[in-house]
Each structure stands twice: as structure tokens, then as C-alpha cells.
Amino acid sequence: MSAPHPAVAAARSAVRATLADLPPGARVLVACSGGADSLALAAAAAFVAPRAGWLASAVTVDHGLQPGSADVVRLAPARCRALGLAATVRAVEVPGGSGGRGAGGPEAAARTARYAALAAAAHAAEAAAALLGHTLDDQAETVLLGLARGSGARSLAGMAPARGPWRRPFLALRRAQTEAVCRALGLDFVLDPGNAAAGPWRAADGTALRRAAVRERVLPALADALGPGVVPALGRTAAQLRRDADLLDGLAADLLAQALVDGAAVVLDVTVLAAAHPALRTRALQTAALRSGAAPGALAAVHVEALDALVAAYHGQGPVQLPGGVVARRACGRLSLGPARGAATADETQ
DSSP, X not given: OOOOOHHHHHHHHHHHHHTTTSOTTOEEEEEOOSSHHHHHHHHHHHHHHHHHTOEEEEEEEEOOOSTXXXXXXXXXXXXXXXXXXXXXXXXXXXXXXXXXXXXXXXXXXXXXXXXXXXXXXXXXXXXXXXXXXXOHHHHHHHHHHHHHHTOOHHHHTOOOSXXXXXXXXXXXXXXXXXXXXXXXXXXXXXXXXXGSTTOOSBOTTSOBOHHHHIIIXXXXXXXXXXXXXXXXXXXXXXXXXXXXXXXXXXXXXXXXXXXXXXXXXXXXXXXXXXXXXXXXXXXXXXXXXXXXXXXXXTOOHHHHHHHHXXXXXXXXXXXXEETTTEXXXXXXXXXXXXXXXXXXOOOOOO
């Protein structure tokens, strides 16, 4: 038997390594959109899973946002079944349709709906792991988007290879390799309009499709200016920052536990927080804000900086309003975070 195509061997090896901790009999779910990345992932999982004793299946999420999506929803599961995977379809409704109302625009709205559907499918399948087809190119795009948002090290750390049920075997593979896998195996893949060289960079309502613009405009310009190694370099940056962020997040969690006076109401000891390094303090404050009910997608650096000012630069300023109807206020050496309607009205004094 001849050796498989190098790209096919790399894809199979990546899936095998990603799932190496699973015992025989574990169930694995593959998210397959019908594009080259996810179809190559489905093919690799279909080959590796039975040989390792895992039970693999596939799911396709139908956003219903693009012309011809019904054809993709029909073809993607059929191709997965031809590979030997049981396949299902999950339809989702994206708020605002192609306009995608929300802070992140249509891409963020579709992503939120997609992950919710995938999580439900993984639960229904009793899957120990859910495989996603993100590549090194996707990782580079994510790092650049995080840089543009100014969201700090965690955002620049990009996508984790494994977090919770999600596994991303292809983060070290290029998009060209997944296309090579499909060609080598004779798999016809769908070309996502957002991935095409002439793809649209704006939604129907004019909202910028940021990832598509980064993919087709920014990364090629960077590669032209800095050389072809820019994508792997961004991937290495993400990996290094992820390790740093994991360490800092762990230390910040310890700080938050030390400062917490009342966990139910999220009341913090200002003295404990003020003595900490700003890198840890701001992380602890961000976690405290989220724990108190602040909206994750809308909580930004400016809000965390305002919280930090209540701790490290306090001069009698009033409460800080956080997205999600949460208010933070300092009183008697305590920083309290909670719903605005339940906030006390006592004077803010040290």
C-alpha cells in the first residue's frame, strides 16, 4: 500500500494527536460546513476514529444566510456519510439575519448561533470532544483582529487548541494543506464566498465583514511587505501569549479569591487589590465584572480601566456603569459590583 499524500498524513496525525487522551469508545463530533477545512477534518476523523476505537459523527450548521446554503446543507452531510460518518443538520436563526445585529456585527452573531448549535449537537451525541476545522491561517486572522480591538494578551492568544469540548487539530496546518487533502482524496468542497479572493467584505446592511477583509486584504499585504512567514509567525505569537495569559489568569484568580469579601454580591477588599500588580488586578476586576453579570461581548478595556481607577486612582469618583446593567461603586474600603437596580445609594467614601 502506497503512503498517503503528505497533507493527508499530516491531517490524520493532527487528529490522532488531538484526541490521544480519549479512551476507546469515546464519541467524537466533527463540525463540517462542507468547506475544505472541515471536509478534510471529517475525512481525517473518519480514518483515524475507527482505528483508535472512537465513535465519530458529523454535524452541519445551517445559518440560512447565504444564497445556495440549502445546497450546502444537503451536500455536506452527504459527503460526511460517504466518508463513513453519521451526519445530522442543525438549523439556527441568526439575530438580525445577514445584518447580524450586535456588537460584533453579522460575523459575531453567526458565530454565537453556530457555537450554541454545535454545543447542543455535542451534548445530544454525548461527545467527549467536538472537532473544529480552524487552520493556522484562521489563527493568524484571529490574532490580527484581536490586535485591532486592543483587547490585550488573551485576545492576541487566539484560539486554543483545546478548551472544554472544543478541539482544533488543524491550528498548525495551512489552509492550502486542507485543500490539498480534499484534492488528494477526491473530495469536492464548497468555496465559502467569504474565503474567495473576490469575496464580499460587507454584509447586506453595509456592516464590515472584518475577518473576510483581514483574510483577503490585510494578510496578503503583510505577506507582501514582511515575507511569507508572517502567518506562521502570528501563530507562534498566539501560542506564546496563550501560555503567558494562562499563567496570569491563574494568578489573577488567586488574587480575586483573596480579595473576595462576599462572593454572592461580588464585594471586594480594595486594600488587597491595590497591593497587587496592575496586570493581575485588572484581570481580577474583569473576572469580577463578568461574575457580577456584565455582558461578556460588550465589556471592554475602557470599562476595566474605570474599575481599576476605583481601586488604584480613587479620588471620590462616582459609580462605574458596566454593560449588562451592572454598577460598580466604592464605599468604605470595599468595591461592590451588582445590578444597578439593587445598588446602594450610600456616599462613596474611603
